[in-house]
Amino acid sequence: MDNFELICPAGTPAALRAAVDAGxxxxxxxxxxxxxxxxxxGLNFTRQDVADAVDYAHARKVExxxxxxxxxxxxxxxxxxxxVDDAARLKVDAVILADPGLLAYAAKRHPDLRLHLSVQxxxxxxxAIRLYRDAFGVRRxxxxxxxxxxxxxxxNAEVDVETxxxxxxxxxxxxxxxxxxxxxxxxxxxxxxxxxxxxTHVRYEQRGGALASTLGGFTINVFGxxxxxxxxxxxxxxxxxxxxxxxxxxxxxxxxxxxxxxELKAAGVHALKIEGRQRGKxxxxxVVRAYREALDSFAAxxxxxxxxxxxxxxxxxxxxxxxxxxxx
Amino acid sequence: MREPMREPAxxxxxxxxxxxxxxxxxxSRAGLGLVPRLGERVSDALLARLxxxxxxxxxxxxxxxxxxxxxxxxxxPVDAPVALMMRVGPELSLxxxxxxxxxxxxxxxxxxxxxxxxxxLDLLEGRIDGDALFFRRELTISGDTALILALxxxxxxxxxxxxxxxAASIAGPLARALPVLRRNAGPVLDRVEAARRLxxxxxxxxxxxxxxxxxxxLTGTVxxxxxxxxx
Numbered sequence: 001m002d003n004f005e006l007i008c009p010a011g012t013p014a015a016l017r018a019a020v021d022a023g024x025x026x027x028x029x030x031x032x033x034x035x036x037x038x039x040x041x042g043l044n045f046t047r048q049d050v051a052d053a054v055d056y057a058h059a060r061k062v063e064x065x066x067x068x069x070x071x072x073x074x075x076x077x078x079x080x081x082x083x084v085d086d087a088a089r090l091k092v093d094a095v096i097l098a099d100p101g102l103l104a105y106a107a108k109r110h111p112d113l114r115l116h117l118s119v120q121x122x123x124x125x126x127x128a129i130r131l132y133r134d135a136f137g138v139r140r141x142x143x144x145x146x147x148x149x150x151x152x153x154x155x156n157a158e159v160d161v162e163t164x165x166x167x168x169x170x171x172x173x174x175x176x177x178x179x180x181x182x183x184x185x186x187x188x189x190x191x192x193x194x195x196x197x198x199x200t201h202v203r204y205e206q207r208g209g210a211l212a213s214t215l216g217g218f219t220i221n222v223f224g225x226x227x228x229x230x231x232x233x234x235x236x237x238x239x240x241x242x243x244x245x246x247x248x249x250x251x252x253x254x255x256x257x258x259x260x261x262x263e264l265k266a267a268g269v270h271a272l273k274i275e276g277r278q279r280g281k282x283x284x285x286x287v288v289r290a291y292r293e294a295l296d297s298f299a300a301x302x303x304x305x306x307x308x309x310x311x312x313x314x315x316x317x318x319x320x321x322x323x324x325x326x327x328x
Numbered sequence: 329m330r331e332p333m334r335e336p337a338x339x340x341x342x343x344x345x346x347x348x349x350x351x352x353x354x355x356s357r358a359g360l361g362l363v364p365r366l367g368e369r370v371s372d373a374l375l376a377r378l379x380x381x382x383x384x385x386x387x388x389x390x391x392x393x394x395x396x397x398x399x400x401x402x403x404x405p406v407d408a409p410v411a412l413m414m415r416v417g418p419e420l421s422l423x424x425x426x427x428x429x430x431x432x433x434x435x436x437x438x439x440x441x442x443x444x445x446x447x448x449l450d451l452l453e454g455r456i457d458g459d460a461l462f463f464r465r466e467l468t469i470s471g472d473t474a475l476i477l478a479l480x481x482x483x484x485x486x487x488x489x490x491x492x493x494x495a496a497s498i499a500g501p502l503a504r505a506l507p508v509l510r511r512n513a514g515p516v517l518d519r520v521e522a523a524r525r526l527x528x529x530x531x532x533x534x535x536x537x538x539x540x541x542x543x544x545x546l547t548g549t550v551x552x553x554x555x556x557x558x559x
Contacts (some may be wrong), residue, residue, distance in 0.1 A: 012485030013388075014454065042392070042481030199474035206468065229463050252463075278335045280484045283457035312460050 003299035005271035008288045009060050011043040016053045018281040023292030026063035034065045034203040035083040038277040050090050063093035068192045069118035071099045081105055088113045103136040116140040120177035126158045133161050147321050149263045156268030167257040169275025171321050181234040185216035198312030202232045229315030252315025261298045285310050353446040363424045368375050375422040381494050390483045395418050399475050402437035405445035439471035453489045
């Protein structure tokens with residue numbers, strides 16, 4: 001049986017080496033600017049870093065993908081087009097794009113450059129995926145994290161484009177690329193500036209034994225003493241509704257679909273993606289190593305081992321997310 | 329498609345025994361507790377020298393720290409009497425001061441990171457993921473979140489740092505002794521533990537009390553109070 005491809009994150013050169021050494025088939029990363037959706041302080045790669053990353057990875061038969069997955073701003077296409085040009089010049093194995101205009105530019109200027117469609121494009125139906133394939137030659141689609149496994153299977157049966165799905169890490173429950181919650185609170189957009197809950201607008205306060213997180217001056221959660229904390233994102237905020245505090249969209253939790261490898265294989269999924277370019281190299285090494293072991297066992301027909309990744313997860317809880325969500 | 333996973337390379341003098349690592353962390357915590365007792369001038373000079381060593385060994389990270397906007401981060405181990413104030417930007421510097429000393433408290437910092445000493449050491453050396461520590465509430469941060477993130481990401485972008493080896497390198501004989509200590513730490517601790525188990529309980533408890541008093545003298549903490557609890 002063909003193994004899944006394991007696609008792993010890297011926010012720094014050290015994290016890239018950790019991912020490669022731990023067993024990644026490909027590592028995805030971004031340039032150090034607003035052209036990618038993890039435009040966080042101190043994170044990401046200079047052009048020289050990418051050149052070095054490509055050398056390191058290719059020497060070990062590992063591919064490098066560059067995410068250029070924010071939407072160019074009107075009248076300022078330059079940084080995004082230059083990012084595509086530089087990625088092609090640096091001989092990366094694929095670029096991960098979301099904006100149709102940028103896809104058109106890449107397809108025309110760099111016909112040999114492999115194009116992947118970012119989760120930020122939120123392509124969740126057959127017609128949309130066919131359009132990206134026919135218009136721009138997209139070879140792989142990263143599916144949004146809102147589909148069930150049966151929906152993914154149905155989709156794969158109808159299109160001949162590779163699909164990649166998230167299996168571990170931070171769980172965005174929204175239609176990605178179209179979410180404006182963080183923009184509303186901060187004036188900065190995950191889709192344009194690459195910053196969901198920008199750190200410049202996040203503050204943490206100790207309130208006795210409790211920890212309060214605020215975004216743009218709005219209190220979005222208060223974690224009680226001993227309660228595990230989560231990221232300061234509005235989609236996982238806890239708000240008072242009907243007189244009681246509750247999570248309205250999603251709880252602080254991490255995706256972990258390791259137990260669904262047989263179902264995802266049967267559904268025709270080609271590649272599995274680990275989230276977390278913003279995480280440290282210790283996380284990346286541990287999670288990639290665990291998934292490598294699980295995938296190799298699965299491919300060899302052995303039972304998938306239970307590997308404890310509890311120490312790494314947001315909010316102290318794990319979920320299979322929309323893949324098995326009963327209410328859908 | 330790549331071949332099955334390989335074990336990551338481990339530096340020959342790296343310490344990989346958990347008990348030995350804990351021992352080393354508590355030793356370095358005691359060492360840090362002594363630094364302010366040397367007086368402000370001497371401790372500042374020592375830490376300036378340590379920063380120079382680190383900058384030579386990790387030029388990429390330290391260049392990035394100097395390129396940051398001028399700001400101060402207070403790194404405060406909750407189980408040690410000493411806090412470190414790191415100034416990033418062109419005037420990059422590091423100062424150790426007794427916790428709560430005038431001019432080095434949270435009020436003087438743009439951001440504060442608090443946690444148990446061993447966890448902070450793991451974090452600075454890139455052995456542990458900062459987000460995971462934060463989720464588990466073992467680490468607290470306050471003030472300028474972007475500054476903390478920039479500092480964390482910059483240091484984490486280096487291949488694993490070895491602060492003990494770097495600190496030892498500014499004290500000649502210790503630098504030569506450290507690899508030997510590390511090679512032998514595991515077996516020696518095994519023997520100490522085995523010997524401790526053989527002692528009659530009253531004697532064992534007495535020795536534990538003396539050990540706690542010595543550690544408290546070295547680190548300036550009160551024995552039996554909250555070592556390692558997250559703030």
